[in-house]
Amino acid sequence: MTKPLLDVKDLKIHFPQRKGVIKKRTTYVKAVDGISFTLNEGETLGLVGESGCGKSTTGRGITRLVPVTDGEVRYEGTDIASLSKSELREHRKNMQMVFQDPYASLNPRLTVEDILAEPLKAHGVKGKAERRKQIEKMMDVVGLNRKFISRYAHEFSGGQRQRIGIARALILNPKLIIADEPVAALDVSIQAQILNLLKDLQEEFGLTYLFISHDLSVVRHLCNRVAVMYLGRMAEVGNTDKIFENPLHPYTQTLLSAIPVSNPRHEKERIILQGDVPSPVDPPKGCAFVGRCPKAHDRCHSDRPKLQKMGEDHYVACHLYD
Template sequence: MSEPLIEVKNLKKYFPIRGGILQRTIGYVKAVDGVTFTINKGETLSLVGESGCGKSTVGRTIIRLYDKTDGEVFYKSIPIHNLKKNELRKLRPKMQLVFQDPFSSLNPRLRVGDAIGEALLDHGLISRNELRDKVIETMEICGLAPYHVDRYPHEFSGGQRQRIGIARALILDPEFIVLDEPVSSLDVSIQAQIINLLMDLQQQKGLTYLFISHDLSVVEHISTRVAVMYLGNIVEMASRDELFDHPLHPYTQALLSAVPIPDPDLKRERIILEGDIPSPANPPKGCKFHTRCPLAKDICREQVPEYKDVGGGHFVACHLV
């Protein structure tokens, strides 16, 4: 069970900021600033955090949709960022991605059946005669009807489109799927359907997920382990129960206190964070969270806290722990 499928070591991804008359690089947005974690075979690691904390960038850099700035990513011990273009292309089917926005992630001029089947054909994994049956089979697994195959994306609802997005990832028989906020643009009832579909598929096919989300209720439902990101770094990572029951980092505690509980009589202490998330182009010194941390001390303003194991695979980066 605990055989690592993906290993990420000190991964960094900076985006250049261009400015001036000559469009020179005048700075960097440090979207991902040194993250380290492993994803074990068959598990779901969730990545949570506010908008702009770099969680989508992590997902995209892991499967090399973006080139890294520094660090290493291994898929089954293969260093993904050192592969040549054609080697990477051959590996692509094994690592797939489902996007947040099911409206922009499907090519409007491609019939759904073609969009789903195209990559199989391009990789030479199937003959043209068998393609249609395989596409329809995969669509049915994902809860789509066979007659949908010749329709265009705009003829579908958001939930159906997300099923198409999942079907096109699934048809390549991947081992690892990055789910980049796959349900956050859907209605709650549809969210449940898609989450259940994803969990069923995981069980049947032994899939490994990186689940990126800002919705902690969904995360609690689907995850094996959870990592919390703040401004390009992982601040805390633990198994789901450990993280939800014993959050150690003040940021995690604040996030958890914001999860709505459907009980109007329940009184509880909300931790309200002051201010906005600082700019990743110019992050604060020391612990990046000190500007908003209710417990910040002098040491937090000067020293970067070490990201350490406090026992049982519970990692946290905080001076106060």
């Protein structure tokens, strides 16, 4: 039986808005507003939703790159949100991030060797020869030629730069990788190479992935389970095949209807939403999706729906199923 590696309960990440000369706080941007999910050891969970729904902020909150307002983030039973700086530094060896932009996330003043040596130095790997040995081994693992070790980031293609980012994340031998749109900035042909690399690395090192993406085709290819977010809240969570074949939440149904079909002769019914996404500063009192949902009724305006079980490994937050 697989055991939970990561357990997120009622996670909230709110950012204060400050105005005026003295920068007095006036309100909060509720980027993540009470989400819960588990991530089992060895699996890949896809976190999906529109831009601005809180996916990336969730990943950064889990690693404490942004402060957590409330809730629990438990890694192997340890609440990461309560750790001190020294405890967190030690804990970060177990969880690393791969960022969306493979150029902006790499220091242009450092060579590949310097970039990959940084985490080793930070976590006490002494001796330049030992660090060099580990760096060259990791370059082999991600498919980078060792003779590139003295090159700078601008001398590489987008796919090669992302391989450097993956190597940096893996060099401390973590269990959990949070991949934040790792192929979104790459050409389609290069995307396939990086996705296949991620799958191969998962099998080789027994990695667990939280894969953040807005590309549902990629998510279906890579992920065992899917979590759908809307306006900082969780709409639906479950097995990938079940959600793609039988989406329950109206928002999930809308997202899936937008996936392009490969056959131009095959017509697909698309769901076109009306209205705009509400502001995360003042989200709806009830369901976050109520202003755009074609199936909304009175209760949706007043009561916030909770995730409820609809079958084995399938949960939905919608009053249609109460």
